[in-house]
Amino acid sequence: MTAAIMIFLLLAGGLLQSLIPAASSLGLSKPPFLMAVALYYALVHSRGTAVIAAILAGIIQDSMSLLPVGYSSLCFVIFGAILVETRETLFRDSLFTVAILGAGLGALTTLGLYLMLTFNSLADFIPFWWVALKMGGTALLGLGAAPVVWWSASTLERHVGLTYADER
Amino acid sequence: MRDRKFVLWVMLATFFLVLLNLPPSVSSALRGFFRGSMATYQGGVTRVLSRVHKTSAAVGNMGDVIKERDQLDKDVTALRARLRNLDVMTRENKELRELLGFKDRLGLRTVACEVIARDDGYGWWQTIRLDKGSDEGIGVSMPVITPDGVVGRVTEVGAQTCDVLLISDRSFKASVRFEQDGTFGILQGGGISLSGIHSLGVLCTPTPFRVDYVRKDTEIKVGELVMTSGFGGVFPAGLVVGRVVRMSLDETGLYQVADVAPAADMARLQQVLVITGR
Numbered sequence: 001m002t003a004a005i006m007i008f009l010l011l012a013g014g015l016l017q018s019l020i021p022a023a024s025s026l027g028l029s030k031p032p033f034l035m036a037v038a039l040y041y042a043l044v045h046s047r048g049t050a051v052i053a054a055i056l057a058g059i060i061q062d063s064m065s066l067l068p069v070g071y072s073s074l075c076f077v078i079f080g081a082i083l084v085e086t087r088e089t090l091f092r093d094s095l096f097t098v099a100i101l102g103a104g105l106g107a108l109t110t111l112g113l114y115l116m117l118t119f120n121s122l123a124d125f126i127p128f129w130w131v132a133l134k135m136g137g138t139a140l141l142g143l144g145a146a147p148v149v150w151w152s153a154s155t156l157e158r159h160v161g162l163t164y165a166d167e168r
Numbered sequence: 169m170r171d172r173k174f175v176l177w178v179m180l181a182t183f184f185l186v187l188l189n190l191p192p193s194v195s196s197a198l199r200g201f202f203r204g205s206m207a208t209y210q211g212g213v214t215r216v217l218s219r220v221h222k223t224s225a226a227v228g229n230m231g232d233v234i235k236e237r238d239q240l241d242k243d244v245t246a247l248r249a250r251l252r253n254l255d256v257m258t259r260e261n262k263e264l265r266e267l268l269g270f271k272d273r274l275g276l277r278t279v280a281c282e283v284i285a286r287d288d289g290y291g292w293w294q295t296i297r298l299d300k301g302s303d304e305g306i307g308v309s310m311p312v313i314t315p316d317g318v319v320g321r322v323t324e325v326g327a328q329t330c331d332v333l334l335i336s337d338r339s340f341k342a343s344v345r346f347e348q349d350g351t352f353g354i355l356q357g358g359g360i361s362l363s364g365i366h367s368l369g370v371l372c373t374p375t376p377f378r379v380d381y382v383r384k385d386t387e388i389k390v391g392e393l394v395m396t397s398g399f400g401g402v403f404p405a406g407l408v409v410g411r412v413v414r415m416s417l418d419e420t421g422l423y424q425v426a427d428v429a430p431a432a433d434m435a436r437l438q439q440v441l442v443i444t445g446r
Contacts, residue, residue, distance in 0.1 A: 028294070059198065059202060063198070063201075063291050134291065
């Protein structure tokens with residue numbers, strides 16, 4: 001059941017992320033729904049499930065863009081692993097915490113992707129002011145997207161009888 | 169326990185080493201699989217949203233509908249009479265077009281596609297996704313146009329979808345020439361700007377494109393058409409790109425720079441043509 005819900009959340013997140021238009025005033029940022037799904041699994045589920053969710057979310061995000069396959073997965077897995085290790089110290093059941101993490105990870109993921117693109121000379125056409133704008137935009141949108149995904153995913157799992165205790 | 173954790177990290181690192189260095193064919197297949205899985209839903213949701221938008225617009229204007237209906241009744245009567253004349257004119261027009269061999273002169277094989285998604289998944293590039301792919305003969309680097317002008321070129325192709333990099337993207341470059349005297353230049357997308365129209369509906373800001381390396385000794389007029397030059401092997405010559413809105417000298421003072429407004433309405437792309445052959 002965990003796998004079915006994960007696939008549903010990833011598909012829905014990917015679909016929403018691809019359909020919601022980017023706002024040019026936010027550096028063409030998109031609401032990071034896929035990152036929010038990875039964040040949810042990193043906060044709530046076991047290490048293995050969190051890694052699988054992060055890899056799949058990243059591959060779907062890269063497949064929908066011109067980013068080389070694996071870039072987003074690497075970012076999601078690194079940030080996810082840090083979260084898994086530190087989550088016991090966080091008030092992870094609070095939507096406020098999730099919102100702040102969504103904003104922070106949104107900005108950090110954008111920066112991480114930019115660094116990887118730059119390292120491979122794929123971002124020569126992108127000025128840094130635009131990346132800074134995009135980081136701010138993704139943080140703002142992550143602030144909204146992460147709690148929505150967290151609430152939807154936890155409600156869905158509760159309805160099908162999955163509790164955190166099963167995974168923690 | 170610590171050993172097990174170490175092994176897991178090594179496995180994960182190996183996985184990423186492989187994933188990040190996949191051969192292009194495998195990477196493309198993987199990308200195509202996920203893109204294909206999403207395409208059906210993307211197309212469906214786009215169509216549903218489009219209908220919802222039209223319906224809500226109609227409901228919102230209900231007050232004016234009754235007045236409009238009365239007016240339309242009158243108009244219909246008048247239009248029916250004009251339609252009879254138009255039928256005759258349409259036939260004549262078709263015959264004249266055939267006579268001129270318009271289609272042969274254009275000499276391009278095209279595939280009509282519908283836009284099913286806009287912007288890439290994370291907003292790094294300005295792209296659109298079309299509802300047709302390699303099954304319809306679409307391949308990488310094929311030009312994408314509308315009747316108004318050039319839209320972009322195909323960058324990724326799946327069996328049933330393809331991604332198009334828009335000419336408004338900062339990374340887009342193409343060789344162009346000016347209509348009057350055929351002076352050449354290099355067109356670059358304007359990317360985004362902090363000014364201009366910003367709304368969720370406007371996906372590509374109307375920032376003019378820039379044509380660099382225009383010879384200093386030529387006189388380019390504002391309003392002049394900019395067309396593809398045919399060099400570079402992607403775009404056939406003579407496709408309209410836009411019109412000049414401003415001319416200036418570049419930073420070095422050795423060349424002129426032209427700001428160009430796009431001919432195609434980049435913010436409202438719904439149907440496009442992919443040129444699949446000549």
